[in-house]
Amino acid sequence: MKNATIDLPSLPRQRLGDQIADVLRQQILLGQLPPGKNIPERETAAALGVSRTPLREGLLVLEAEGLVEMSPSKSPVVANPTFVEVSNLLLVQSALEGLAGECACDEASEGEIDKIEDMHKMMLANVQEPDQIKFFQIDMAFHEAIVASTKNASLIKTHKQYHSRLWRVRFLSARHRAARDKAMIDHGRIVEGLRLRDKEQVSSEMREHLRRAIDNIRIVFAEEETSTAGNG
């Protein structure tokens, strides 16, 4: 096993547990720690070059976020949500982004809207590129930027957590060209509404954008169903 020690700054600017949570969260989002994977405490702590105490604190953070499930006498495990659970998550996220759209019309500066529009244009330029990761990352940044422009710290934090839990499945969904095309249409209307500061339009477009995503994700789960059935 390669020694995956994370770099420890001599001055602990941040709690080690939070840094560990960040590292593990990245690994989960990127699929290096796939859903269902065990995360034994001793082994993982040794691999990261830390003790069990901060590792455990990091795992508890991820458990609170819903990315990891812990149960007594069993190794913590990367969450593997069902379609219904993901659907529920998307509903909540749609409500959060609906609010974000409304607040952004009040709070976003022109400069922030400029940057949001830039992201939209960059996505348009990449919509037919084979490099899906780039497209997807800008997609996520687009949504994050709108939420950030509301300056509502609670909204930003809660949205970020749902973002993490939905990252993987939305990434799988973004592989479909049709889903990307639909997303671009929605994004265009959102940017347009932001320019006009039209709360009603932006709010409902963002809300419905995510609700439509549920259908795309149903396809992803159906594919996974057939592929796992083929393996068994």
Add this chain to the structure above:
Amino acid sequence: MKNATIDLPSLPRQRLGDQIADVLRQQILLGQLPPGKNIPERETAAALGVSRTPLREGLLVLEAEGLVEMSPSKSPVVANPTFVEVSNLLLVQSALEGLAGECACDEASEGEIDKIEDMHKMMLANVQEPDQIKFFQIDMAFHEAIVASTKNASLIKTHKQYHSRLWRVRFLSARHRAARDKAMIDHGRIVEGLRLRDKEQVSSEMREHLRRAIDNIRIVFAEEETSTAGNG
């Protein structure tokens, strides 16, 4: 100091850290641990009859919920949110409850709506009682019951967290008779909409109900301002 040891079941059915989080959360909500109060780890652990490790895990839970703030080399402290922060929390909660109202129209059973209506009637019977705590507790249970009827686990959990953070300030707000009267009107429309399964009505009533609460809470902060100014 009285020994406030919590009862430890010989079989740890639940993680000790979570139990500790529950105990401290109750104490914060009830004002036994008022905003700004220090929660030193060693002292508190000793008072609860546990070691620092699980106490710390409990504190981290409360920090994630926003009820406690932790910073290096300083005792954890009970959060003391500003009006702007509370206002932001209420906006998010309004979005969550708006979604809950919509989903409840689809998912709530007739029996669940019966219980929700019972709570409403019980509040009507207590609206002019001096026992504000009882009125307030039913008020909170009323909102919780509607959210629970959606069967959306993520929504329930996130709503519960915001519920905790808003508990104290909403309790202070509920002392005002005018606020209670207004609440009863809103609740009546909500129950009516639930019976009719009118998503649009229930959703917008619940959303606006909480947004109106912002004004009541502004009054609470104004009062606190003057009272602290008087003390200084």
Add this chain to the structure above:
DNA sequence: GACCTTTAGTTGGTATACCAAATATGGGTC
């Protein structure tokens, strides 16, 4: 040969011990 029992090993849960940073306090100096 199959099933039950026991035991060894692994897991997470908790307590304790150690460390470093920050702070408050007391003594010394100007």
Add this chain to the structure above:
DNA sequence: GACCCATATTTGGTATACCAACTAAAGGTC
């Protein structure tokens, strides 16, 4: 007498050690 520096104490952060529950495997019995 006031201000500065050194030190002792208290804080949270981390590592380690211990424990109880669960699991799985091996050996004995029917």
